[in-house]
Amino acid sequence: MEKGTLIIGGGVIGLSIGWRLRARGEPVTLLERGETGREASWAAAGMLAPVSEVHFQEDVNLRLGQESLRLYPEFVAELEAFTGKEVGYRREGGISVSLHADDTAELRHRFEYQQALDLPVEWLSATEVQNLAPALSHNVVAAVYSPADHQVDNRKLVTVLRCAFVQAGGILHEQTPVEEVRLLEDGPPAVRAGGREWRSEKLLLAAGSWSGMIPGLDGALRPWVRPVKGQILAVRAAPDLIRHNIRTPDVYIAPRADGRLVVGATVEEMGYNADLTVGGVFELLRGAWRAIPGVYEMPIHEIWCGFRPGSRDNAPILGETEIPGFFIATGHYRNGILNTPVTAKYMSELILAGTMPEILAPFSPARFSG
Ligand SMILES: Cc1cc2nc3c(=O)[nH]c(=O)nc-3n(C[C@H](O)[C@H](O)[C@H](O)COP(=O)(O)OP(=O)(O)OC[C@H]3O[C@@H](n4cnc5c(N)ncnc54)[C@H](O)[C@@H]3O)c2cc1C
Numbered sequence: 001m002e003k004g005t006l007i008i009g010g011g012v013i014g015l016s017i018g019w020r021l022r023a024r025g026e027p028v029t030l031l032e033r034g035e036t037g038r039e040a041s042w043a044a045a046g047m048l049a050p051v052s053e054v055h056f057q058e059d060v061n062l063r064l065g066q067e068s069l070r071l072y073p074e075f076v077a078e079l080e081a082f083t084g085k086e087v088g089y090r091r092e093g094g095i096s097v098s099l100h101a102d103d104t105a106e107l108r109h110r111f112e113y114q115q116a117l118d119l120p121v122e123w124l125s126a127t128e129v130q131n132l133a134p135a136l137s138h139n140v141v142a143a144v145y146s147p148a149d150h151q152v153d154n155r156k157l158v159t160v161l162r163c164a165f166v167q168a169g170g171i172l173h174e175q176t177p178v179e180e181v182r183l184l185e186d187g188p189p190a191v192r193a194g195g196r197e198w199r200s201e202k203l204l205l206a207a208g209s210w211s212g213m214i215p216g217l218d219g220a221l222r223p224w225v226r227p228v229k230g231q232i233l234a235v236r237a238a239p240d241l242i243r244h245n246i247r248t249p250d251v252y253i254a255p256r257a258d259g260r261l262v263v264g265a266t267v268e269e270m271g272y273n274a275d276l277t278v279g280g281v282f283e284l285l286r287g288a289w290r291a292i293p294g295v296y297e298m299p300i301h302e303i304w305c306g307f308r309p310g311s312r313d314n315a316p317i318l319g320e321t322e323i324p325g326f327f328i329a330t331g332h333y334r335n336g337i338l339n340t341p342v343t344a345k346y347m348s349e350l351i352l353a354g355t356m357p358e359i360l361a362p363f364s365p366a367r368f369s370g
Helices: 012-023 059-083 101-116 126-132 154-167 278-291 293-297 340-353 358-363
Strands: 002-008 028-031 094-098 122-125 142-146 171-173 178-182 190-193 196-198 200-205 226-236 245-247 252-255 260-264 300-310 317-320 326-330
Touching: 002 012, 012 028, 012 154, 012 326, 012 340, 059 154, 059 340, 059 358, 094 101, 094 126, 101 142, 122 126, 126 142, 154 171, 200 340, 226 278, 260 278, 278 293, 317 340, 317 358, 326 340, 340 358
Parallel strands: 002 028, 002 200, 028 171, 094 245, 200 326
Antiparallel strands: 094 142, 122 142, 178 190, 190 196, 226 260, 226 300, 245 252, 252 260, 317 326
């Protein structure tokens, strides 16, 4: 049996936990089916928006997201200083807009809920929105400004996390799909991959929406995660035409430093069907054009899709299973980029110290047993 932790899956979650474990001296080996960071972590828009995305009665998710947002600046500073590479972290805030009266009622309803939770939000009139973001449509009726909502270039983030993991001494095996997991009498399961069997003191499953598909994990050990497809696209605008995350009832628009506007995303229960559909792309383009009319003239840069890992209650699954030494970190659904620092910090603490941090308690895999 090898010392240390074996990780299955090299998205933002597996890589960031691996990096934090290495920083504390833990030997770590990571097995990745393809190339690291090319699945959901590549497909995302990179919005870090727990305030704008707050859903009624999802207070524990909000708390996790807020803690992660609090950790973000330090996480990014440490990552950038360690690797010498930047990840495109921006703090301009987010603007949720309404484009007609029905939208305004819904926006007001959410605004009151945000205020009741003491979240930093500000109601803006049409004129105030125009002053803040002049490229927005003159049809914008009102808006809510959330200064605390930030963004990151998730493709840079996952690429830099890979560098950090390897630079810190993590052992990475790409093109090494885990084909089976074998339960043992003592210790965490053994893993078959790359024509051999791997056994470590600790095993972490972080295979995104594929986490429940590895043969050998049955019953309570198998995390129930489904793929939730998102079609998403980018258009090319002048840099700084838009500086904030823009959210409408139909789409969101996340600006990148080079001027690209990422427009997302559909939410589809289609299994792993990766088709880009006329309807999906049409709705995204129409939604973007309604919010920013100038989109009509912009070149399309790229269209792609990805699979969000969604659990039964759409909240992450974080913690130790009923087998000591066997851990799970998946099910991050729409917020895996946001929740990377909080997952990395507290999961690495759990793996090293063996005690469940209080903030992770609501997300334990045990909540689905029985
Ligand atoms: C369209 C879209 C937009 C999104 N926008 C945002 C956003 O704005 N903000 C936000 O916070 N989140 C967003 N998300 C969600 C976020 O992308 C995910 O929650 C997050 O990337 C999940 O990370 P992960 O590491 O768990 O999964 P992944 O990135 O999917 O990584 C899992 C890895 O495991 C590997 N793997 C799978 N099976 C095996 C196996 N058998 N053996 C070895 N390796 C295996 C895969 O190849 C993959 O590299 C978005 C997602 C999508 C699809």
